[in-house]
Amino acid sequence: MSDKKLFLSVDALKPGMITAEVIFNRFGNVLLWDNTELNESMIQHLRNMGVYTVAVYEKREQDFKTYINIPKTMTELKFKIDYQQNVEKTKDIFRKISAGRHVEVNEICPIIQSEVYHTESNRFVIDAVMQVRNADEYTYYHSLNVSLLAMVMGKWLKLSKQDVQDLTVAGILHDIGKTQVPDEILNKPGKLTDEEFEIMKRHSEYGYNIVVGIKGINERICTAILTHHEKEDGSGYPLGLTGDKIGLFAKILTVADIFDAMTASRAYRDKDTPFKVFELMQHGSFGKLDPIVLNAFLKNITNYYIGSKVRLNTGEIGEVVFMNSRDFSKPVVMVNNRYVDTMTSKTEEIVEFL
Ligand SMILES: [Fe+2]
Ligand SMILES: [Fe+2]
Known part of the structure; x- marks a missing residue:
């Protein structure tokens, strides 16, 4: 295996590739260690976590070539x-x-x-x-x-x-x-x-x-x-x-x-899209939509908003780090190195989706 690193977009990753660097999420937590052989579910997880580029070793050069040039x-x-x-x-x-x-x-x-x-x-x-x-x-x-x-x-x-x-x-x-x-x-x-x-x-x-x-x-x-x-x-x-x-x-x-x-x-x-929509679907449609289908939809789609920037009523700007499944419209937000749970907080709420 060559030591040469390739930086590939998540969409170009293939099972069997070996990570060349530790992959962190936006908050500095490790998602995957280096020298890990990727499989389908790991790649999907990276995609869901909003990771765009991953360093992998140039293991099977000819396999990779077609992907390298596709940004x-x-x-x-x-x-x-x-x-x-x-x-x-x-x-x-x-x-x-x-x-x-x-x-x-x-x-x-x-x-x-x-x-x-x-x-x-x-x-x-x-x-x-x-x-x-x-x-x-x-x-x-x-x-x-x-x-x-x-x-x-x-x-x-x-x-x-x-x-x-x-x-x-x-x-x-x-x-x-x-x-x-x-x-x-x-x-x-x-x-x-x-x-x-x-x-x-x-x-x-x-x-x-x-x-x-x-x-x-x-x-x-x-x-x-x-x-x-x-x-x-x-x-x-x-x-x-x-x-x-x-x-x-x-x-x-x-x-x-x-x-x-x-x-x-x-x-x-409205700038509060999509959280308002999630709230309306989860609470406003109560009894009208199939709960299993609705829950599967909200659980999956809301994951794509992890990492989104939002403004709180305090004027501070934070980043969505975790979705609350009891109320998808009130996620946990990281603001200046502290976590704000907008579901339990009595004073802080999201006022704008940036
Ligand atoms: Fe219709
Ligand atoms: Fe329709």
Whole structure:
């Protein structure tokens, strides 16, 4: 083994590589010692902890070569370009259906087979969902985001490859029924009247009727689209099903749908995103969302905010070091070398997400 060190981005690490330096987290705690042979779970852990670059020994030079020249920014750039192209492809599908044309399942496949669905970096997916999007094209961004989030959740819940793929298709098409809702209701800036809301609610059934007509589509996808607004307590629509009658795909879509909608509406004005969204999902949706699916989502997604900078009401700036699972909106923050638990503190709270 050569003594020469290579500095690789976490995305370029491979199991079997040997660390050449001790890897610390932002607070000086050791994550991995040097001379450690990396495995998949260690690499995933480093990624989750926000480590970007790792020094490894140049052990199998030829294996590494392809990765050395791909900076993280290039991978990210490629993801962003691909994401934007997928928004356009989603738009095409919606437009075709609006125009009364037939869509084949293989027209959806290029989207779900594209790079964005194969990224190893969930960070890219989360960043894409959090970005401020073009309001006029909300439905297309929203459909793609719900699809990406559903895919990530399917993986977190350890579903089979086929299930993850079906969920992804269901995400793209979940609001396809909105193509049958009149534009003045769909794009109305203010609150909908009761009558308008009744029409809007029909998009689940319209969507179901559209997708059952797509050749080669699986029944679970159609059912998930029909039931993506059902709620655990039976307060949802169109059937008013209770939790035990709602399928897993629909439960996952519901969580992804709510997260994306909340993130989008806050992205334009609030700086306290995403913690406010976590709080609303955890407490405001009590009894409405499946607790297992919701908890798996919050537990995993909040890990990506460790290391984020926040401002406290005292004016001090701190760094999120630990999430409280009882209240994901109130993490432990490190401020000037002291820990502030915003869940138990009576005087300190987060006022801004930087
Ligand atoms: Fe919907
Ligand atoms: Fe939706």
